[in-house]
Amino acid sequence: MKKSTRIGILLAVLVIAVGAGLAQWLVIRNDDVTKAASGLITSVEIGGPFALTDHTGKQVTEKDYLGNFTLVFFGYTFCPDVCPTELGDIALALDELGDDSVAVTPVMISIDPERDTPEVLSQYVSLFHERLIGLTGSPEAIKQVADAYRIFYKRVDDPDYSYYLMDHTSFVYLLDPEGNVASLLRYGTSPEEMASIIRQHMRG
Amino acid sequence: MAIVRGLAALVIAAGVLGGAVPAQAHDHVQGSLTIVHPWSRATAPSQKAGGVFLVIQNAGDRPDRLIGIESDMADIASLHASIRDGDVVKMRPVKGGIEVPAKGEVALAPGGKHVMLIGLREQLIKESTFPLTLIFERAGPIEVVAVVESAGARRPAAGDPEHDHDAATARSGK
Structure with a gap:
C-alpha cells in the first residue's frame, strides 16, 4: 500500500x-x-437562576416563584400571532385546572427587552390572565436566562420598514415547586393536554 | 351587493352606537368571493402590532389572489405567515399574495397566514369592530369589518362556541 x-x-x-x-x-x-x-427525569441541566424585573418594576429571581408550579413561556409583545395563541392556551389550561390553578404561576419572559419594558408588559399581561407575570431585563440578563432554558431568539429586521420581528423557540416549561423543569410543552400542545400534564405532576 | 354593504354599515353602526356587537358570524360577499367572519384580537395600549384572521371562499371557476390590505388602523397592513422551523417560530411577509383556488377556500388563521397590522394607531378593544379593505387581483377591493375577540382567542367566538374561552366562562357563570 x-x-x-x-x-x-x-x-x-x-x-x-x-x-x-x-x-x-x-x-x-x-x-x-x-x-x-x-417527565422521566427532572435533573437535566435546563433552567437555573436568573435575575430579572417583573411587570410591576420589582427585581425578582427564580427564588420568588418557588413553592408553586410555574409555567414559563418565552415570547414578546410585538408578536400578533404565536405569542397571543400560546398565552391564550396557557390561560385556558389554567381554567381547565379550576381551583387547582392557584398552585400554578404563569410567567412570560420577554426575548425582546428593547421594546418590552416593565410598563409595556404590565399593560399586556393582564389581557391574558389576571395572574400572568411578565419578566424582562437587560439584554445580558435575558441572554443568560434564554441560554439556560435553551431558547433560541434572533432579531429579524425588515429592510422595507422600521419595525423588527423576532424568531424564537416557542417552548412552555413546567417547573415544579422546587424550580426544576418537570416538563416541556411544545408549541401546539392543547390547553387540555397542558392541564392534564400539570395534574400528573401535581399528583407527584 | 348593496344589501351586503348595508349589512356591513349596520354592523359598524351597531359597533359605534353600542360599543359592542353581538358575537355572531358575519360574512361579506362580492362576486364569487365570500369573506367569512374577519376577526382580530384585543391589544394593550402599549402593543403596536395586531393580527386579522378570516376565511376566503371562492365559488367561481377562476382562482383569485389576495394581493394587499388597506387599513387606517395601522401604519402598515401586510400579509404575513407564521412559519414553524422545528421548535422555532418565525414570521415572514408573504411574497406575491395569497392564492384563493377556484371552487375552493383559504383560511387566514392563528399559527399560519394572517393580516398583520403594524404600528397600530388605536388600541383594539374586545367586542369592538373596525373596517379594513382586502385587495384581490380579479375581484378588486372588498371592504370588510373585523370583530375584536379576546387577546388570546384561538378562533372567533361565533365560530366554535364549544371551545371558546369567554363562551365557556359565560356558560359556567350562569
Whole structure:
C-alpha cells in the first residue's frame, strides 16, 4: 500500500469517528430535552437562576416563584400571532385546572427587552390572565436566562420598514415547586393536554 | 351587493352606537368571493402590532389572489405567515399574495397566514369592530369589518362556541 493511500484511509477513519461523535453528542442533547418532556427525569441541566424585573418594576429571581408550579413561556409583545395563541392556551389550561390553578404561576419572559419594558408588559399581561407575570431585563440578563432554558431568539429586521420581528423557540416549561423543569410543552400542545400534564405532576 | 354593504354599515353602526356587537358570524360577499367572519384580537395600549384572521371562499371557476390590505388602523397592513422551523417560530411577509383556488377556500388563521397590522394607531378593544379593505387581483377591493375577540382567542367566538374561552366562562357563570 502506498503511503498516500494509508494517509487517505487514516483521514477517512478520522472523519467518520469525529462525525459519529458529533452525531452522538447531538442525540444526547436531544434526548435530554425529550426525557424532560416526558417527565422521566427532572435533573437535566435546563433552567437555573436568573435575575430579572417583573411587570410591576420589582427585581425578582427564580427564588420568588418557588413553592408553586410555574409555567414559563418565552415570547414578546410585538408578536400578533404565536405569542397571543400560546398565552391564550396557557390561560385556558389554567381554567381547565379550576381551583387547582392557584398552585400554578404563569410567567412570560420577554426575548425582546428593547421594546418590552416593565410598563409595556404590565399593560399586556393582564389581557391574558389576571395572574400572568411578565419578566424582562437587560439584554445580558435575558441572554443568560434564554441560554439556560435553551431558547433560541434572533432579531429579524425588515429592510422595507422600521419595525423588527423576532424568531424564537416557542417552548412552555413546567417547573415544579422546587424550580426544576418537570416538563416541556411544545408549541401546539392543547390547553387540555397542558392541564392534564400539570395534574400528573401535581399528583407527584 | 348593496344589501351586503348595508349589512356591513349596520354592523359598524351597531359597533359605534353600542360599543359592542353581538358575537355572531358575519360574512361579506362580492362576486364569487365570500369573506367569512374577519376577526382580530384585543391589544394593550402599549402593543403596536395586531393580527386579522378570516376565511376566503371562492365559488367561481377562476382562482383569485389576495394581493394587499388597506387599513387606517395601522401604519402598515401586510400579509404575513407564521412559519414553524422545528421548535422555532418565525414570521415572514408573504411574497406575491395569497392564492384563493377556484371552487375552493383559504383560511387566514392563528399559527399560519394572517393580516398583520403594524404600528397600530388605536388600541383594539374586545367586542369592538373596525373596517379594513382586502385587495384581490380579479375581484378588486372588498371592504370588510373585523370583530375584536379576546387577546388570546384561538378562533372567533361565533365560530366554535364549544371551545371558546369567554363562551365557556359565560356558560359556567350562569
